[in-house]
Amino acid sequence: MKLCGKSRGEWFDLATRKKDGGTIYAFHVSDQTSGKWLLNVRVSSSGEKSVVFAATSQKTGIVHNQIKRKSIVFNACSCGEHFYHPLGISYLEGERLRSKRVEKLDDVPEEILETFEIKKHEDVSPKSSTQLKEKLVALVEKNDVKKMALLFILEKICPIFKAATRRVTT
Numbered sequence: 001m002k003l004c005g006k007s008r009g010e011w012f013d014l015a016t017r018k019k020d021g022g023t024i025y026a027f028h029v030s031d032q033t034s035g036k037w038l039l040n041v042r043v044s045s046s047g048e049k050s051v052v053f054a055a056t057s058q059k060t061g062i063v064h065n066q067i068k069r070k071s072i073v074f075n076a077c078s079c080g081e082h083f084y085h086p087l088g089i090s091y092l093e094g095e096r097l098r099s100k101r102v103e104k105l106d107d108v109p110e111e112i113l114e115t116f117e118i119k120k121h122e123d124v125s126p127k128s129s130t131q132l133k134e135k136l137v138a139l140v141e142k143n144d145v146k147k148m149a150l151l152f153i154l155e156k157i158c159p160i161f162k163a164a165t166r167r168v169t170t
């Protein structure tokens, strides 16, 4: 994974329906199974939010195209030093890309466990949420944009293509 660009930008935040702006980082990722990707990490200048999504992919199969419509959101934790993201591990239902929240460490992919500090939503979020109660979140330092991009890969891309590889080889 390689940082290939950094620029100022403005965008429309779909969640708040407001204009936002900040810094956009672009990362090139090359994966043996799923091909090349260009990931964008948009860090809001408010310091309260960051979003990662796949801007382009070299391959354009049905799964790749669904992954490009996903994004993962990081919000500021209550201590103010981290961003947290409620995990949503991708899986396929037929050809439809879905994702699931997790409550048990056993359900978190190993690479995510090894790389990220994992907490429960209610222990790090300044806001309580019935929907996210007991759900696991990953923490990153607020300035670690590369790790945010990595989480997108480990959460949205790897679970799908690893499963595909296993199906082929067994």
Ligand SMILES: [Zn+2]
Pocket (backbone or CB within 6 Å): 077, 078, 079, 080, 081, 082, 124
């Ligand atoms: Zn924190």
